[in-house]
Amino acid sequence: MTEARAAMGRIFRAREPRGLGEERVEGLAELAARVRELTEAVVLTDVDDAEVAAVAAQVAELTARLNTARRQEPPSIEFGADGAFRHLAGPVTGRLNPIAPPVEVAVHEDGTVRGVFTLNAVYEGPPGCVHGGVAALVLDHVLGMAAAANGTPGMTATLDMRYRRPTPHGVPLTVEAKAVRSEGRRTFVEAHITGPDGKVTVEATGMFVRPVH
Ligand SMILES: CCCCCCCCCCCC(=O)SCCNC(=O)CCNC(=O)[C@H](O)C(C)(C)COP(=O)(O)OP(=O)(O)OC[C@H]1O[C@@H](n2cnc3c(N)ncnc32)[C@H](O)[C@@H]1OP(=O)(O)O
Numbered sequence: 001m002t003e004a005r006a007a008m009g010r011i012f013r014a015r016e017p018r019g020l021g022e023e024r025v026e027g028l029a030e031l032a033a034r035v036r037e038l039t040e041a042v043v044l045t046d047v048d049d050a051e052v053a054a055v056a057a058q059v060a061e062l063t064a065r066l067n068t069a070r071r072q073e074p075p076s077i078e079f080g081a082d083g084a085f086r087h088l089a090g091p092v093t094g095r096l097n098p099i100a101p102p103v104e105v106a107v108h109e110d111g112t113v114r115g116v117f118t119l120n121a122v123y124e125g126p127p128g129c130v131h132g133g134v135a136a137l138v139l140d141h142v143l144g145m146a147a148a149a150n151g152t153p154g155m156t157a158t159l160d161m162r163y164r165r166p167t168p169h170g171v172p173l174t175v176e177a178k179a180v181r182s183e184g185r186r187t188f189v190e191a192h193i194t195g196p197d198g199k200v201t202v203e204a205t206g207m208f209v210r211p212v213h
Contacts, residue, residue: 003151004148004151004152004153005079007152007153007154007210008077008079008085008148008153010211010213011153011154011155011210011211012076012077012153013076013077014076014077014078014079014085015076015077015078015079020075020078020088025088025095025096028095028096029095029096032094032095032096032097032098032100033098035098036098038059038098039098039099039122040120040121040122043121043122044121074089074096074097075088075089075096076089077090084107085148090141091137091141092137092138092141092142093105093115093141093145101117101118101119101123101138102117103115103116103117103138103141103142103175104116104117105142105145105175107145107149110178111146111149111150111178111179112146112149112176112177112178113142113145113146113149113175113176113177113178113191114174114175114176115138115142115174115175115176116172116173116174116175117138117172117173117175118169118170118171118172118173119134119167119169119170119173120169120170121169121170123169124169126166128166128168128169129166129167129168129169130166130167130168130169132161132163132202135161135163135167135193135201135202136159136161136204138175138193139159139161139175139177139191139192139193139202139204139206140156140159140204140206142175142176142177142191143156143159143177143189143190143191143204143205143206143208144156144189144206144208145177146177146178146179146189146191147179147187147189147206147208149179150179150182150187150189152179152182152187152208152210153208153210154185154186154187154208154209154210154211155208155209155210155211156206156207156208157186157207157208157209158205158206158207159204159205159206160204160205160206161202161203161204162202162203162204163201163202164199164200164201164202164203165195165199165200165201166201167193167195167201167202168195168196171195171196172196173193173194173195173196173201174193174194175191175192175193175194176191176192176194177189177190177191178190178191185209185210185211185212186207186208186209187207187208187210188205188206188207189205189206189207189208190203190204190205191203191204191205191206192204
């Protein structure tokens with residue numbers, strides 16, 4: 001597992017936590033949660049034009065306040081004390097990233113990655129349904145996590161999607177991924193999303209390649 005940890009460091013610049021601190025993480029997660037609500041409100045709002053303009057000006061002020069102190073780069077993937085890693089600023093599981101639903105994932109002892117999440121109207125493709133590219137985003141990430149959980153982290157080289165039935169938004173969904181085999185630097189992983197009725201809506205297979213450098 002030490003080699004896998006080194007590979008995580010090399011591929012994803014994963015590193016030991018650099019002092020964000022749990023209190024700071026909770027504060028930033030709260031900010032991200034409020035911005036998620038704001039994003040949904042923007043997509044669904046029906047207030048009049050003057051109110052839209054007034055809110056836009058206020059939001060610009062808030063953005064300027066946050067920009068008075070900027071990091072050079074977002075927080076990277078971190079190893080926790082328990083050896084697990086987390087992607088705080090990632091677009092899928094990242095609690096600190098407002099565009100992440102976020103998907104709440106657990107890595108099980110057998111290497112299966114399971115997650116629960118709800119995608120709201122912000123992620124709509126066809127009316128009432130999740131955009132297919134968003135489903136691919138979620139699946140790519142959990143496939144990558146399963147490759148890492150297998151001790152063989154890598155970059156996505158191929159991603160095959162099979163959209164079996166529409167994925168509804170606004171309801172709880174589950175996602176599950178597991179590595180099925182490794183050959184040299186290549187790891188093959190399977191995953192699927194299940195709707196609230198227990199039926200699989202999307203299946204994916206991914207092939208992850210561990211870069212040499
Ligand atoms: C909470 C924490 C989360 C932690 C977990 C975080 C999860 C994040 C998940 C998100 C993952 C991403 O989005 S990653 C971002 C999207 N993906 C990328 O940007 C990848 C861009 N592509 C690349 O960098 C490169 O092409 C690589 C690394 C994939 C491969 O380059 P390489 O290292 O030079 O490898 P190369 O020698 O060419 O090939 C190695 C072997 O793989 C095979 N191979 C290579 N590419 C392919 C391919 N597309 N299709 C078939 N086979 C291929 C070759 O035939 C060869 O087989 P043989 O001759 O050995 O038999």
